[in-house]
Amino acid sequence: MLVGPPCSRKYELAQRISRKYNIPHISVSDLLQQEIKSQNENSIAIINAMNSGELVSDRYVFKLLEDRLYASDCMINGWILTGFPKTKSQWNYFEEVNHSFYPTLVVVINLLNEESKARSVSRKIDSVTGKFYQIDSDTFARESEAVKKRLIVKTEDKPEIFNRRYYLIITL
DSSP states (O other), rough: EOOSSSTTTHHHHHHHHHHHTTEEEEEEEEHHHHHHHTSSHHHHHHHHHHHHTOOOOOOEEEEEEEHHTTTTHHHHEEEOOSSSSOOOOTTTTTIITTOOOHHHHHHOOOHHHHHHHHHHHTEEETTTTOOOOEETTTHHHHHHHHHHTTTOGGGGGGGGHHHHHHHHHOOO
């Protein structure tokens, strides 16, 4: 499990580990996006919370996480988890709610508030593909103008919401 403040590039690190060792990367953000795309009864509540900069209810997060961790690839190969925990109840999830999925290793990424904020300012998301870009990266520089034009700032990277998220993680 990789934990750390917003914009500490947990997702990117997890993707590299996942590819190298053939271990599924489970991103709570990706699970929520998939649930939104399914357009079911949970989608509206999830998207409303995300668009307002609030955290999605643990009820949805726990269910999506459990469904994914019970998948055969995770049961056989293990998993790398990002985007979790974001609350004290989520932090206690493995000990108090679901003992089946206890992480064998928790990696905490430290990043100063100033660096985290600087990264959030330069982070954009592709409104079509959902892919993240750091506008000061080589990957961004190689992208087409069409992709660059459709990039947007995520709600969670807006300064007032970012500050709430940063201090929430720090106080865990």
